[in-house]
Amino acid sequence: MTTLEGPPMTDRPRIAPDLLAALLEAAPARVRRKLDAAPRTAEEWPWSCGDGTWTVAAGGETVTLTGTDLTEPGHVACTCLLGPRCLHLLAVAGLLDAVEDDGPVPETSSTPPASASTDPLTEVVEVDPAGRAAARAAWDAAARILAAGVRSAGSGPRAELLRASALARAAHLPRLSAACVAVAAGPRDHPTPAFDLSAYVADLTDLLDLSLRLGGGPAGDRPPPTRADVGVARRAYGEVGSLRLYGLGGERVVTASGYAGVVTHLVSVSDGAPRLWRVADVAPGDADRVTVAHGSRVSFGGIALSHRDLGRGALIAQRAGASADGRLSGTSATTAATIDPIPWDEGPLAALWERPLADQVADALAALAAPTRRSGSDLVFAGFSVVGPHPEGVEVVETREGRPHVLVADGPRDPLRARNLARIGLDRGTVLRVMARPVPERPGRLIPLTVSGLTGLPDTRRGRLDVSLDTLKWADPVPAAPTTAPAPLPVPSPRAEAALARVLSRFAEAGRETVSVDTAAIARLRAHHLPTGADLLTAVIAAARERVRTVTGESVVPSPDGAAVAWLAASTYLNAVRARLHALAWAG
Template sequence: MTAAQLPPVAPEVTATLVEGLSPRLRKRLDASVTKLGSRPTHREGDTVTIAVDDETELRLHAPGGVVATADAITCGCLLAPACVHRAAAACAAPAAALTQELADRPTRAVPGHASATDPSPAPESASTPEVASPAQRAASDALWSAGAAVLEAGVDGAGAVTQSALLRAAHTARLRHLPRAAGAALSVVTLLRAARAGDPSYRTADLVTALAELLGTAHRVGTASGADLAAVIGRARRPYSPDGSLRLYGLFTEPVVTDSGHGGVRTWVAASDGRLCTVGDVAPGGVGRALGVADRAVRLGDSALTHRELGRAGLAVSGATVSPDGRLGAGKGVKAVTARGAAWTEVPLAALWETPPSEQAARALRSTSRYGDPERGGSDLLFLDVELLGAVRESGGICLLALCEGGVSVRLTAADEDPALAHRDNLMLLATAPGTRLRVIGRLVPAPHPRLILLACSHPTGEGTVDLGLDRLRRADLPDPAAPAHPAPPRPGGPGAHSPLHLLERRVEQTVPAGRAALGMLGDVSAETRRIRRAGLPTAAGLLTALCASAAQRDRDPFGRLRPADTDDFAIHWLSAARYTAAVAESLCAAAWEPTQEGSAAEPAVADR
């Protein structure tokens, strides 16, 4: 049995079942979750049955696809309903989103809480108060405490009981109208479960970002006011605003596959003024559905275009509704008919490639900052004219090196490694054609060197475009393989290539898997802090010293016994270090995209903001 085979369980249901266990059963809960994961399951309609043993069955009833009440989980053992099996099943199942709307995020991302095909614009909520209410501050305090407990224990110690406390705090935050903080808590729980289950797609950096978002948002609820408070609170549903009539031109279509088992596509289009919009179709089904949906009709007005066709054609839309991040609504009042598209070299699409790469990178960083306002909108896409240089081997695999305007070397990577998608095969084939000039579209990867996830490109023959996740190139499409090759540099360049910021980043990430104890046993870190200071990062050196000192700080009572650790103090120091490293990393990323003749002078300007 895997988590994907079980229906999502509402956070409050999991928390209620875990809280109802006796202390003895709570100690056995993690082992029971692991044991239950090896048992066979059977689905019939809205009910999933798990064979606990040869004589006992556990049932999860999920009308509408979600287990919404504790009574919907029943067990046939003698100790039911006070048995550990019900709570173990809830902890093994995915946590249901706090709203019923479907996510539509980039490939392999943690699902969000809204759909690009919302049937109607979300109603505007009441005006946000100047300061948070006492109930909201209490809910944010509970989220802070639960997040600090995760940081204290680390992945290894954050079992089902710790996760249930976080789910309870998330449910309370949702009831107190704090959707952004509640969503961050659910993301932490999802990533914790992936880490403990050994999910190959799990990355420690993702959990660091989610945990810092949770702690930072919870901390700001009590101090923010006015517009800042509105950003911290967030929105339970994505708002769609009327946008009148739009003339849209297709750019490309990308497959979307999420870790929760959802699959589909997202088609990018541009308005006449250069604004980017998306039309998506994502639902349960994984990579198989992503490949199939590409050839289905777009759910927008009366258009009969498929997603693949829209990526190369156009639409005339009346009564359009658009969310802040550019997603087109598909309400009843929206009318759309097929229109002529435009080549990437024609107006208005050609203008997207005229902006210098450094300006595009800075814009993408502003709109997709790790801890920025999720409602700010914007796109992380870059539009570049490049010359392919060849393949470069990295610790994580092979990427494609290219040269763009200003002499900047860019590393192009595949959006998804799944062999059912064409990303990896197309990238490897393009790597065999150095000297080829292409017009490409990619997603910015924040890194101390220029890096891009390759999504679409002009066809090597100059005829049309290629959706690199869906269309497969052939060797016959490439120019003469005897074309002159350019030597690929062995290491990425850029202002941040040799920055010692990784010394602080490593300690921030080291805390997440093993908890506070991992830093408390480090001892003297003066050698690392001296190296950081010599690089012109005194703030980073101070943060590292304070973080390690806070981790090792344990007071004793008059009898020599250790007092309980101050989790709040350590969480504050860890959060400060995490937010600082993210801000400096984004600055270094922006500087790395500057033309090479300016690159050497860029580092001092961004070294220690």
């Protein structure tokens, strides 16, 4: 049996949104007020696990959670006389993450075979009445929590969002369901250091935009929903026929929400055009799970390859299954057999390195700015010559155009990649081929996934290093100081749009009542040639401060729809401006 006090465990049970919503709605108002005052009280209680059952010592009472996925009322219990409508059970259940959307998927959501020139995510879809009802419920809940502000939102608005998530899940709208759950975590996390206001604003923008596209919000014209808006459930796989797949490499995944594992990237070639795919093993867990997943067997067509070997191998798959966004999965009819792999600079793999890096980066930045993207659309492939160590990683020069870049780690939770880069930086003059991902807000910075061209690698690695998964067999060096100052890299211009971002963030955190006229911000936007931003900010302020007269002459706050529409328009514009600034900075 394991026992824990303090931070949440990544292997705690997960709760269905509709069950948590029902528990919150059934609780007496006085209990909900206590929960709203301290939504993370249960963090301080001892949690114990044994034989698939969790028990939480809540003072003199005990909360019991049965199973890994809590979907029915019988899965949660408390010894309290008020249970299950007691504070003990609600405090415990409120800390749990939501059950993933992995239920059955209707036939219409299978992925049809597609050529490399088509993108199934752009296919226009029809939303049925149940889906439109879920979208309306999601919009109403999101508009109300925006109007009140996450700081004041409590268990009531959270229950509305969770109920909308359950409706979306039942209507086979996995992306809308997940968006509701993401925003619903805001009221719970706001009093803690775990809350990130910028991430919450992004989640709220995504939820409002998505629910509007799917049929929520006020009447009016809206773009037709696509498969990207619907999302891809975990089991939404359709047959894509036969594929000749070549492994490109893998990367570690460790998320703040408690998931960890490995993603392996592959490429197939059809009609002369390369098409990228991925095979993932990501599940609840911490960083220790990455090593296990890297060496575990891939469940795909009966092959006996680990993720480590698949990233360097090759295979032929018959009747392969795939999702619309490029995730591969073996169906009951899938068969696969290994074939001889090829180097990166030969045959169909060499085509990935033929496009100019600037064009690849532009496409990758656009993909990273989109809420949904196809596998591999955010990756770039380029050749670099190592200049030497850099304070952020490794300074390199692009071999075709001679432009400087820096290979960097993905933040402080990426120590292995940082150590490997420190060692690579000592091999000045080495010419590398790199599969990487650009960092939008840091021009010239690339996060390398896999590199080839290093000397001294074991034969089993076939000349490649998965930078976040493999360890270079040399002693960890002390990075040498650069012999010359690194070449200056382009940086974004002063953030003129920051004035708009501050108002939108204040609105989302504290509600419409805190928004005041900000003539200085409006003037700054116009002075920096962002007149549309100034107009949208003016509209947001007007909508937040709007009052209407009742038949008796009283001044009251109107429906939150108008303010939500104005806020969404301004937030969407802000994201577009930032994406454009990032693209311009990368282009130099």
